[in-house]
Amino acid sequence: MARNTLMIGIGGLSVALLVAAAIGTYRLFSYLAALLILATVASASIERADRELDPAPYTGLLGWLAATFLVGLTGIWLLWDPNVTEYSYVLGLPLSTFVYFLFIWLLPILGAVYYSMIFERIGGETIVDDIIERAREAQRREELPLAPQQVERTTKTEATDD
Structure with a gap:
């Protein structure tokens, strides 16, 4: 049941991403894309349809990804403005680009x-x-x-000399 629910959720996120892109809400689109990535990684931890999410070792990794994506996306959208022509720089990069690189890629x-x-x-x-x-x-x-079938054959173990 958990696999089907998760796959329905991933499908719903995909449709929501298409709608967000079509109406031009790119901030919402970026958060939905991060959720889609997290849901896809989470789906890898489900082995069979009758098993729930295996809590270890993926919980920490999913939590880490969620935190870095949330901080990174929020930082980008708070720091970036298309009307700004003068930026604050960190290590030679505009601050919003630095936040993007650090939280979305490096961490x-x-x-x-x-x-x-x-x-x-x-x-x-x-x-x-x-x-x-x-x-x-x-x-x-x-x-x-596609598994090979086990066929039981009766074999004669006695040899006759005729």
Whole structure:
């Protein structure tokens, strides 16, 4: 049920993005796009239709992405104005561009690098082996369309000399 609900939500966000783009509300569009990215990342943590979102290890990453997107987008929209011709600069970039680069690109990438470095603690061999075993068990219980069929054959073990 969680997968279907999430997929319906992603579809609804996609339609909302199309509507926001069509009517020209680009600030709303940017926030909806950030939600779409978060929902897509969250959908990767659902394994089967009967499972809820797996709370670990994705909760921290999703929270980090949500926080950086929210701060970044809010910073951009508060600092940027098309009528302004003189900007405040940080490290050679206009402040709104710096906020964009820092919160929309750099910090999310650093979050992904951090998760890849600590993956051994949150997704070590025992956890991966458990996931693989559960996947194999699920495959054994269901008949998959491209799986090889197990055919039992009766074979003669006695040889006759005629």
